Amino acid sequence: MKRFLDLADFTREDIGELLALAQRLQDHPEPQALAGKILGLLFMNPSLRTLASMQVGMQRLGGTSFVITPGQGTWQLETRLGVRMDGAAAEHIREGLPVLASYCDVFGIRAFAEGKDLEADLTEQQFGAMATLIDKPLINLESAANHPCQALADWKTLNDAAVPTTGKLVLHWVTHPRALPLAVPAAVLHMAAHRGMEVVVCRPEGYALPPALLAKARAAAAAAGGSVIETDDRAVALRGAHVVYAKEWGCTTAYGDAATDIALRAQLDDWQVREASFNTAGANAHFMHCLPVRRNVAVADEVLDGPRSLVLREAHNRLVVQMAVLHRLLAPR
Amino acid sequence: MKRFLDLADFTREDIGELLALAQRLQDHPEPQALAGKILGLLFMNPSLRTLASMQVGMQRLGGTSFVITPGQGTWQLETRLGVRMDGAAAEHIREGLPVLASYCDVFGIRAFAEGKDLEADLTEQQFGAMATLIDKPLINLESAANHPCQALADWKTLNDAAVPTTGKLVLHWVTHPRALPLAVPAAVLHMAAHRGMEVVVCRPEGYALPPALLAKARAAAAAAGGSVIETDDRAVALRGAHVVYAKEWGCTTAYGDAATDIALRAQLDDWQVREASFNTAGANAHFMHCLPVRRNVAVADEVLDGPRSLVLREAHNRLVVQMAVLHRLLAPR
Amino acid sequence: MKRFLDLADFTREDIGELLALAQRLQDHPEPQALAGKILGLLFMNPSLRTLASMQVGMQRLGGTSFVITPGQGTWQLETRLGVRMDGAAAEHIREGLPVLASYCDVFGIRAFAEGKDLEADLTEQQFGAMATLIDKPLINLESAANHPCQALADWKTLNDAAVPTTGKLVLHWVTHPRALPLAVPAAVLHMAAHRGMEVVVCRPEGYALPPALLAKARAAAAAAGGSVIETDDRAVALRGAHVVYAKEWGCTTAYGDAATDIALRAQLDDWQVREASFNTAGANAHFMHCLPVRRNVAVADEVLDGPRSLVLREAHNRLVVQMAVLHRLLAPR
Known part of the structure; x- marks a missing residue:
């Protein structure tokens, strides 16, 4: 498993294994499983659960993380290809993303829909362009038309209930x-x-x-x-x-x-x-x-x-299943 | 000790013990005392000393932390009960706080006075509503009418001098x-x-x-x-x-x-x-x-x-006494 | 080595040793070299590479960091001496900086040029005033007229190429x-x-x-x-x-x-x-x-x-050389 971008990339057996791993990590914590591993987080949009639970997920497994929030202490990022950058954005994702990815062991991106062109959003044009720039394990933390961490947490919540x-x-x-x-x-x-x-x-x-x-x-x-x-x-x-x-x-x-x-x-x-x-x-x-x-x-x-x-259970399960995703992406098997 | 919300909750003997613990941690660092423990920090208002010293306090004891700042990378939080949420706030504390608390081992909240209704501020209506939502050890990082970390640091500063x-x-x-x-x-x-x-x-x-x-x-x-x-x-x-x-x-x-x-x-x-x-x-x-x-x-x-x-000493003592509070709340005894 | 403020403070031999240390840390990671050490970061201006690579540099060496960004969750900082502070800034660097430095083991400051008075910028009046307030190892993360971390990364990039x-x-x-x-x-x-x-x-x-x-x-x-x-x-x-x-x-x-x-x-x-x-x-x-x-x-x-x-190599080398700087400033020799 190199990327966690869409639950549709995984069979029901794969998902069963991920949820079993999540349960195992709940029952038997592994506080050193990801020691020395670093998660890079890019938030193009606001977040509470995702921001906190991704950081905590690494911490609970012995790893660490850093957070980049364009426009808040960091340059605005341009995502359009071929554009003449004479506007507000000082940096292009074509440099920014590979650089950040080169610093870490796993990367997570949140990039909401632009909400203008349905076809562009449904085909994940923006997230897709970003994903191709990352040569590390990558997690989709909500893209224009997907949110696999939420879906996996909800699957576990349905099982739990x-x-x-x-x-x-x-x-x-x-x-x-x-x-x-x-x-x-x-x-x-x-x-x-x-x-x-x-x-x-x-x-x-x-x-x-x-x-x-x-x-x-x-x-x-x-x-x-x-x-x-x-x-x-x-x-x-x-x-x-x-x-x-x-x-x-x-x-x-x-x-x-x-x-x-x-x-x-x-x-x-x-x-x-x-x-x-x-x-x-x-x-x-x-x-x-x-x-x-x-x-x-x-x-x-x-x-x-x-x-x-079940809303609090769902939100807590975000942490639980993301730990399994991080573990699967990074821990030696 | 489950909560550190008001110095008035502690006898002079309790405080003496906390200050002795603070001194002991200064003299004999315990860099692994809180290994694996996670501090969640919610800052509804700006901070320099509190923000830095709480993070450092956990780091010096081997723990970690995460910071949520509503309106800066995170949704605005609504605190009023029963309100129809059609304004700027996208999330209510009734979900947001229990979720964040469920991710961590100890939680800290800074929530300044609203400064409109003296009675509401003196009776800590807002902080009180937030505190009831947290089922983890909780630290008051400045509420409408209290700042027990500052008070404890000042007590130590008076002793030091x-x-x-x-x-x-x-x-x-x-x-x-x-x-x-x-x-x-x-x-x-x-x-x-x-x-x-x-x-x-x-x-x-x-x-x-x-x-x-x-x-x-x-x-x-x-x-x-x-x-x-x-x-x-x-x-x-x-x-x-x-x-x-x-x-x-x-x-x-x-x-x-x-x-x-x-x-x-x-x-x-x-x-x-x-x-x-x-x-x-x-x-x-x-x-x-x-x-x-x-x-x-x-x-x-x-x-x-x-x-x-003594202002620099007071500010440094914020770190020193907060380490004692974190230690008392979290370390096995 | 107590400070890394200007590449001109170092002989070519010094720089050769720093770059050799950088290479050694790349080839033979030392994930516990700075265990327990804390980096304080003050960003008066936006950053992507510096913000991420300084945090990651500490993490890769087993240390930790905290970030203060005035105006974003923290008070605006006043830098002028003798001023009557009745404007936007709630805190002066004369208190803020010594306090932050007292919490950590090494400190980094980014403070861009004011861009008004060439002489003031060339003589590093603002950065110089800040540097005198810090009694810990200090790193210049870009000042009005210097950027030694960039220069060192570029030197390594020239060597690499x-x-x-x-x-x-x-x-x-x-x-x-x-x-x-x-x-x-x-x-x-x-x-x-x-x-x-x-x-x-x-x-x-x-x-x-x-x-x-x-x-x-x-x-x-x-x-x-x-x-x-x-x-x-x-x-x-x-x-x-x-x-x-x-x-x-x-x-x-x-x-x-x-x-x-x-x-x-x-x-x-x-x-x-x-x-x-x-x-x-x-x-x-x-x-x-x-x-x-x-x-x-x-x-x-x-x-x-x-x-x-070579732009991506340069940016990645920021991390590589900064790890050497942090190691030299903090690790026992």
Whole structure:
């Protein structure tokens, strides 16, 4: 294993082994496993869980890390090829990334979607350009249309909660003051399908997930014995769900058009998970969200703070599974 | 010892033990005492000494740390309960804090006063709400009305300088371009009283310390054989002082009212500690300040740079005593 | 060796030993050499290579570090002596620096030129004032008119590329949207002269290097058997060069006058290193730049990405030589 960029690169057996390694490291800490190893972290966008858990993951395994945040103590980074750099960015990724990679043993990049060109974002043009510049083990810490660390943590969280691999997971669109990227919905959709689940994407008109994401998930579902459907009927979607996974994302029919998106979501304030709607999923349904979440916009306090919420477990599992990824990438076998 | 939130939670014997531990760690370093332990640091406000000394404290004991600074590479954190989060803050402390705490072994929070509602600040409403979310050992790195690490460092500094426990300490208001929080004056006032000193709070009209702070300090003084009085007569206050502890704080009679505060302090430019006034305290008096300090506004260069200034010792003692706190919270006994 | 502030403080033998130590640490890592040692880093200005490589340098030798970035999570620092601090800066270097130095075992400062008063910058008034406040081993991480870590890395890069010590190095002015400091040109000019090279400074009218810098370099060249000349004739300068070292710097005839500088460089867009001009240096010439570099403003993509470019090697050598400096300053001998 040289890179951890997309959960789709790994078979269900691979993932089972990673999750077993995660569990082993929880049960039997290895505080010197990565002694002397250095993780370089490049954050093009804000972070709380990823920033903290990646640093802690190395620390718990005896390694260390450094963090570079362009625009905050570091030059702005240019990512476009061939451009005449007479703007705000003082440094190009073509130098910056190989240099940083040359200092460390493993590298992690967070680079959100640009949110302008759907095709560019879905094909990971920016992250792909960055990844080709790194000749060290590389971890995707959230790209335009993927978030494999979140997906792996969520898979473990589903296992921890004993959610059947054939259980029903509703990926439930919820509202937000502005358009958010497709990274988490894409990653969770594929993860649940890859796990063999009955996946229902429940979203209003204008927010259908792009065909490429659905096709990828359906291929995974077909191989695993699961299914993927989309609907805008919340009542039908929630019925019998084992898991309601709430997530915000931007309008896909007018991708990158903030005015249209805002106009659309002005009618969608009730796309919030509240106790009443959540209850239709059944008394044993679990609530999931990747965090951060806007309380009483996307999800009501009573759901987040209720006993069926797995959000803290998910966030803690970020650390747990990332330790397994770091261990697999770096520890001698 | 599970938490270090207020020096008032500790008896004089407890404090004596902590200071003895601090001295022992200075004399006999324990570079592996906290090996494998991780400190999570949340800075809601700027810091220099606290930020550096907490990281170094862990490093000197063989542990590590990570730093989260909301708004700088991390989401803004919402602290109000029940709020509809449609503003700037993307994450609520109700998720953010338990998640961060779940990654580490000990947690430290800096969260200044909001400076609007005196009662809310004095009762530590914000810090209290945060503290309840943390199930790990917790350190107060300055809250609305407390700064126990500063107080403990100052206690050690007084001991180091052989200031008698019954000596006279003048907590001397000095001016500043704007209203500063009550955290340090509250902590120093109580610390000196708890140590048994003759404490004189010397401040102009409008800047009297709130009755609750005085009552708490007087209770400590009564138990320790000391005293606490307030005055606006600088000449009387300084006479015979062993220590002049300069500190800036905001108007308390119109708390949170910047216009009134600015108007009041327009007349108070001479509330600066200068060599001439400091000399009235006697040739052996010490000068203290928690730093940062605005030179030639709050204190004249000649005092800060003079041989009687303890400010660098105080700042260095921050590291020394915090190592003892970390050791007590985390090291096996 | 107590300080690493200027390559001119070291003989060619000293430098040879440092580079040999760097090579030894590359070939035979010493992952515990600086165990328990702490590096304090103060960044008054942005950084990528320096920030990452200094942290990594300590980590690769078993030590640790902390970073303070005034204005980003830390108070703004005042540097002027005797000033009444009623502006933005909340803390003075006279307290801030000794306090930070008291926490660590070695200290590094980056403090760019103020860019207003040439004499003040050339005589390192600001850095000099800061250096006197530090009683620990100290490293200059780029000051107004020096960058010894860059110079040492470049010296190693020249050695690695087997550039003759008597070879021809052209320090080639290139354009940039605004005036940049003299630190790197000053350091590279002196380094190449100190190494014994035939140094040609090639720059347009208005950008001649200050006489003091030339005099210092010529003294070094005289001792080492090299030479230093200036010209504005690019064709003559490039002919037969072993190395073309491109660098941006501000107008020196109207130092600190942004309007004049902008007007001057409006005519200088073609002062960019392109393949065609670089080829006149010969097929075996090397291209160097300290980074960050503005692509297609200062240097064309084809040169930076071509096989003769040493820029990534230079940047990696920053880590390599800084480890030697840290080792020499801190490791027992």
